Amino acid sequence: MRRIYLTTLFLVALLGISTGFAQDPVLSKQEAMKLALENNFGIKVARNQVEIAENNQSILNAGFLPTLTANAGATYNRDDIVVEFPGQFDENGQPRPDFELNKAEAQRFNTGITLDYTLFDGLGRLYNYKSLQEQYQLTELQARETIENTLLQLFSVYFEVARLTENVNVFNQALRISRDRITRAEYAFEYGQNTKLDILNAQVDVTNDSINLLNAKQQLANAKRDLNVVLNQNLNETFAVDTVVNFIPRLELDEFIATAKENNVALLQTEKNLKINEYDIKVSRSGYLPSIGLSGSYGWNLNQNPPSAFFPGTNNTTFNMNLGARLTWNLFDGGSTAIRVKNAKIAFENQDLLKKQIELEVDRDILNALNIYENRLAIYAIQEQNVITNENNFARSREQFQLGRITSIEFRQAQINLLNAQTNKNLAKYDAKLAELQLLQLTGQLLNIEL
Structure with a gap:
């Protein structure tokens, strides 16, 4: 008995210490969204992918611009030459002497630029450029999907923090009521109105409420540490959250559902993929057409030659310019172009089938999400009414208990019923809000509403 009493005192003291700190600053839903959009690792990666796609869709990556190449070179050569004249005589009839040339240096320098430009390549560049633009928009949609999923994860954790915050308040209230029971039981025992058993029962209830x-x-x-991970901030960052939940009017939800096919991110991605496959067919067909190009070059050369046995040294300087045009037409490539076109058409057909499948799945998911939302909203309304009923029942039970008309066990049961009703209402409230957010994501409106 003494052990239970000491344990109760310890828990009560511990809880008293833990609730004595200053109030934490409130992290609003809008501020949490802002922090997630700025700091979340997944969103940062998605934005980098968008930046890569934006670079790729530039005209600098499409092959429309000419290529200009510069080149330069220099060579150096040194020779030591001995020229013999066997069987030859000079004008005096003497054998002709050998000719020696030491340190004969030759130097050559050249520089030039070459310009090459493709005027026509069967329209392959054009459709490839358009495909890159579609891929950029597809990457933007993929980044949007990442942001939507991250925000769903954010609010799943945020609302869990809010639910537990409200539960802590509920358990605090239950503990205060149980502490008050101990005080009343001790006074009643002193005046001989009850037994020691009532005090022990109250102490057991305080212990249980303290543990809860x-x-x-x-x-x-x-849960707060989980939220800090999503927000990419210090894990020990302390804050309070907003526990107020507002639901979107049904009429507005119906408007969102009616326009879901124009805004759902998964459907928008399938449309972009279909457009990319369409351009792939046209790029493949460009192999049937000729390629026309222009080229030009301009160069400068300097050759410095040493003297030889028969010729003096020379310096030759040359300037040259070259202009040309080319026509290339692959009349038959073994059938590889035809195969590429056929495969591109099949890929387009597959993408079209995938689009129809995703449309059907999105319709199903929206209907399921709407039913889940309506069901959870109805459960929340029932739980709200259940809390009111249990509050009235508890108030009556407290009056009857103070008058000695019901036992402490009956009073405790009324208290437990109220506690369960309050925690169930908290759970139902945030479950309903999360179901609403999931429905908003499917309709493509998650990023367009005020929470």
Whole structure:
């Protein structure tokens, strides 16, 4: 008995210490969204992918511009030459002497530029450029999908923090009521109105409520760390959250659902992929057409030659310019172009089938999400009414308990019923809001509404 009493005192003291800190600043939903959009690792990676796609869709990557190449070179050569004249005589009839040339240096320098430009390549560049633009827009849609999924993850954790925050308040209230029971039981025992058993029952209930409160606070601390991970900030960052939840009017939801096919990110991605496959067919067909190009070059050469046995040294300087045109037509490439065109058409057909499948799945997902949302909203309304009923029942039970007309066990049961009703209402509220957010994502409106 003494052990239970000491344990109760310890838990009460611990909870008193833990609730004595200053109030944490409130992290609003809008601020949480802002932090996630700025700091979340997944969103940063998605934005980098968009930047890569934007670079790729530039005209600098499409092959429309000419190529200009510069080149330069220099060579150096040194020779030591001995020329013999066997069987030859000079004018005096003497054998002709050998000719020696030491350190004969030759130098050559050249520089030039070459310009090459493709005037026509069967329209392959044009359709490839358009395909790159579609790929850029597809990457933007993929980044949007990443942002939407991250925000769903964010609010899933944010609302869990809010739910646990409200649960902590509920358990705090239950603990205060149980503490008050101990005080009343001790006074009643002193005046001989009840037995020691009532005090022990109250102490057991305080112990249980203290443990429930400690567990709820631990879960809340863990959930806050999970939220800090999503926000990419210090894991020990402390804050409070907004527990107010507003639901979108049904009429507005119906408008979102009616325009879901124009805004759903998965459907928009399938349309972009279909357009890319269409351009792939046209790029493949460009292999049937000729290629026409122009080329030009301009160069400068300097050759410095040493003297030889028969010729003096020379310096030759040359300037040259070259202009040309070319026509290339692959009349038959073994059938590879025809195969590429056929495969591109099959890929287009597959993408079209995939689009139809995703359309059907999105319709199903929206209907399921709407039914889940309506069901959870109805459960929340029932739980709200259940809390009111249990509050009235608890108030009556408290009056009857104070008058001695019901036992402490009956009073405790009324308290537990109220506690369960309050925590169930908290769960139903945030479950309904998450179901609404999932429905908004499917309709493509998650990023367009105020939470």
